[in-house]
Structure formats: C-alpha cells, structure tokens
Amino acid sequence: MSSWKIGLTDQSTTGVPSATLQQIAAALQQQVDKDFAPVWGVRADISAMAAGDPAPSGMWPIKIVDAIGGAGGVHLDNQGQPYAEAVNGPQLSIAISHELLEMLVDPWGNRFTPAADLDPASDGHQVFYLLEVGDPCEVSSYDIGGVAVSDFILPSFYDPNAIGPVDFRNTLAGPLPRAVPQGCYISWIDPQDGKWHQQKPDGTIITATATPGRNPRADRDSALGDADADRHNIPAIYREWAPAS
Numbered sequence: 001m002s003s004w005k006i007g008l009t010d011q012s013t014t015g016v017p018s019a020t021l022q023q024i025a026a027a028l029q030q031q032v033d034k035d036f037a038p039v040w041g042v043r044a045d046i047s048a049m050a051a052g053d054p055a056p057s058g059m060w061p062i063k064i065v066d067a068i069g070g071a072g073g074v075h076l077d078n079q080g081q082p083y084a085e086a087v088n089g090p091q092l093s094i095a096i097s098h099e100l101l102e103m104l105v106d107p108w109g110n111r112f113t114p115a116a117d118l119d120p121a122s123d124g125h126q127v128f129y130l131l132e133v134g135d136p137c138e139v140s141s142y143d144i145g146g147v148a149v150s151d152f153i154l155p156s157f158y159d160p161n162a163i164g165p166v167d168f169r170n171t172l173a174g175p176l177p178r179a180v181p182q183g184c185y186i187s188w189i190d191p192q193d194g195k196w197h198q199q200k201p202d203g204t205i206i207t208a209t210a211t212p213g214r215n216p217r218a219d220r221d222s223a224l225g226d227a228d229a230d231r232h233n234i235p236a237i238y239r240e241w242a243p244a245s
Helices: 018-040 092-105 216-223 234-241
Strands: 001-010 042-048 061-067 074-076 082-087 113-117 126-130 139-142 147-150 186-192 195-199 204-207
Touching: 001 018, 001 092, 018 092, 018 147, 018 195, 042 092, 061 113, 074 092, 074 216, 082 092, 082 186, 082 234, 092 147, 126 139, 126 216, 195 216
Parallel strands: 001 042, 001 061, 061 082
Antiparallel strands: 074 082, 113 126, 126 186, 139 147, 186 195, 195 204
16 A cells, blocks of 8 residues: 655645644544545555645645645646645635545546546547546535545546445445536546546536646646636635535
C-alpha cells in the first residue's frame, strides 16, 4: 500500500487557530486510515504545520490560502511534486479533505478510468474519466469527531453493473453512466473527438480540445480554465448546491 506524508500549512492572512488545524488533521487521519485506505489502497501521515511554515522536503503541502488564483485542485510544483490549496472560510475542512483524497489517489494527475460516456447525447461508447474521487459527489460530506469531511466515490462508481454503494456515504443514485448529481463535476476525454468533456454543477456539458503529451490534469485545467474557475470553490458550491440539512 502506497503511503505519503501530507502537511497542512496555514498561509492565509485571516489565520486558522492551531487547535482547529490540529483537530482537522486528526479527523483527516482517521478518515484516511478507517474509510479511505481500505477502499483505495493508499494512505498518508497527516501533520498540521505551524502557521506560515512550509512543508519540509518529502512532504506534500495542502496550503490554506485567502483565495485561489486560477483553477483549483491538485497541482504539480516546479519540481513535479503535488500540492493543493484550500480557501480559509466556510467548509474549510471539507475542502482540505476533498483535495487530500484526490491527491492520494492521483498525485500526478495522469490517472484515467474507462467507462461509458455519461453524455445523454452520446451513444454510450467508452471514454476515459480523469480519476478525481471527490468531484462526482462534491456536495456530500460527513462528520468525524465534530469535523466535516468530504464524501468520495468508490471504485465501483465506474462499473455499470455495480450493486450497492458507489460512494462512501451512498448518496449517488448509481454507477456511471448515470448522471452525476447537481452541484458536482466530472471530467473525461472522448477518444472519438479528442476533446475534454466536463459536466458542470448545473448539468451542462462543456468541451475543449485536449493536448496530447501534456499532463492530463494540467491540460484539463488550462483547456477549461475560464469555464472551470470555481470547480474547487467549495464554499460557493455548498451555498448554491448542497442539500438542505
């Protein structure tokens, strides 16, 4: 089982209390160890860093910031190492959890899973979904020790014959090619047209030409950037789309 080191580092001007960040880190550690690792076969050691401290070498940072410039999500730095950002504010712990889980399953943004095209205008041929475990159930969360954490899909989500849950909280109606619910995203490349396709929170599907040979996640972010800027704006997504509790 793969294992990584993750550091939560507060770089926001508003600041996150040290005790709060420690509580979030503890809840995320429990989520990964008990809920996530048994399903996806990857784990992490999660630390809360002192405010302003960078993550040491060998540790992937999740930076808490005031605002995200450009497309959100997991990225690669100049040394090719993964990092992510989460905006300080409402749903901070959900945003960190979302980025953490997606980072663990696909650190370098190049992992695809084949499944039927979910576009209702398609003939259902096989396409290749970028593996992002939080996006298809982005408005679903659950509680660990008083900390809200992100729901995530299970591998069965991509199996059209799956029986039973396809996300951890069992909120999704079923596996692909059934529609991803409102408020959520999913991205894929269609080999028939060589384009990125993405279902947005309102159910519309946008497209852009894919660039062969480029890092897939970076290419998706660049190709769909203007239409995709709020993809990881968790507070905005929750305000508009999260089911009433």
